[in-house]
Amino acid sequence: MPVPRTQREIARALLEAQGIVRLSEFRDAGITAATVSRMERAGEALRLDRGLYQLPDAALDANHTLAEVAKRLPKGVVCLVSALAYHGLTDRLPSKVWMAIGVKDWAPTAGDTPLRIVRFTESLLTQGVEIHVVEGVPVKVFGVAKTIADCFRHRNKIGIPVAIEGLQEALHQRKATPGAIAREAERGGVATVIRPYLEALTANG
Structure with missing residues (x-):
């Protein structure tokens, strides 16, 4: 070559x-x-x-916008509704890409791809992160259990129905165990918030 x-x-x-x-x-x-x-x-x-x-003839992945945003925000992590969508836990198609960044990290100016920035503390930004390759680009995405806990922690931003839907789907699709979700909820300080929903959804085994 x-x-x-x-x-x-x-x-x-x-x-x-x-x-x-x-x-x-x-x-x-x-x-x-x-x-x-x-x-x-x-x-x-x-x-x-x-x-x-x-490249103009590059094959576009269904998660193409996540690859774009990962390039713009290398320190950012796909979170909340966008992470739910990536993991197949919601039918909602977010109009913006939800990205978590550090409390003091630089936030990009508006570009062609709409962003919704959420600031996380360092400990919550670095735990539960998975790296998935989209169109050759490494994309950081919070794992399923962490995403569910984050959705309940930021329920005022995304709405409690979205958080409940994500929890139901995660359990139904067996993409996270109740124990893993409970542990992430404990770390995120929302164990008491999520517990009633978790108990109701697992009551019948």
């Missing part, structure tokens, strides 16, 4: 390897913004959002 030599060849190799590439990553590879702009005009690169590019 020949080694890429021109900036365009290097850029294409980067896009093929990573799926979605940030402008800063092009620059780190020695590719100028002017070259990226020329590639965009020539239809060789597709601009997804401010500073985000992909």
Whole structure:
């Protein structure tokens, strides 16, 4: 396989390897913004959002927007309604991507992909995180049990019916055990809130 030599060849190799590439990553590879702009005009690169590019013929995953957002917010974690949707625990299609970031982390300005930012303390941001690869991009997503606990913790933001639906589906689909959910609820300080729902839904075994 020949080694890429021109900036365009290097850029294409980067896009093929990573799926979605940030402008800063092009620059780190020695590719100028002017070259990226020329590639965009020539239809060789597709601009997804401010500073985000992909090959125009790339196969899009159903979770494509999560890959975009993960590139914009490398420290962020997909949470709440977006995490429920990713895990198949709700029929709702969130109009925005829900992302958890640290209390003092930088929040991005509005881009083409709408975001709903929720700030988590460091301990709650780092526990229960899974990494899933979407279109070649590592995407951080809270696991099922952690997501359910978070939904009850942020029930005022998303609505208690959404949290209950997520809990019901997680148990019905056996994607999390009652014990795992109870432990995450304890860590998140919502054990007393979630307990009645958990007991009601598991009363019949």
